Amino acid sequence: MTLRARLGLALLGVAILGAGTAVAVPRIHRPQLPPPPPLPQALALDETEWAITPSRRVVAAGDVRLRVYNRGEDDHDVVIRERNGTVHREYLEPGESATITARLAPGTYRIICSLFAGTPESHEDRGMWTVIRAKKDPARARLEAKRARAKAAKAAKAARRARI
Numbered sequence: 001m002t003l004r005a006r007l008g009l010a011l012l013g014v015a016i017l018g019a020g021t022a023v024a025v026p027r028i029h030r031p032q033l034p035p036p037p038p039l040p041q042a043l044a045l046d047e048t049e050w051a052i053t054p055s056r057r058v059v060a061a062g063d064v065r066l067r068v069y070n071r072g073e074d075d076h077d078v079v080i081r082e083r084n085g086t087v088h089r090e091y092l093e094p095g096e097s098a099t100i101t102a103r104l105a106p107g108t109y110r111i112i113c114s115l116f117a118g119t120p121e122s123h124e125d126r127g128m129w130t131v132i133r134a135k136k137d138p139a140r141a142r143l144e145a146k147r148a149r150a151k152a153a154k155a156a157k158a159a160r161r162a163r164i
Helices: 005-021 140-164
Strands: 044-049 051-054 057-058 061-068 074-080 089-093 098-104 107-111 130-136
Touching: 044 074, 051 107, 051 130, 057 061, 061 074, 061 089, 074 098, 089 098
Parallel strands: 044 061, 057 130
Antiparallel strands: 044 051, 061 098, 074 089, 074 107, 107 130
């Protein structure tokens, strides 16, 4: 056997012995998943001829800002109705934009262009509507729960001091 072959076998033996004595290091896992990011509280609505396209379909319940753009060639409006019956409406000429702030409770909301409602030329009947969903934000719920726990702990501490 040549010197080169012997050296190769020796290195192979060392590699095999070294692999057998290697210490396995356990993987470190997160004990919990990170919290989900907060839901957005704003969205954009693009109006074109016979369509309303939202930038997102799900928003956080509460005060939601809707930025509306008329990118079409005709006049349009945008209408959204809150759960309490409050109606928000903005009329837009071509190229105009407007902002609506609505207080949305958790649920589904239909946003429409109400021009020519009840006629054969109704923009809503031609497809100018969309649906968005307002959800209770888990991040906000965690913050409210944390505040409630802190308030309860403070009240308990005050009660203990009053007994002393």
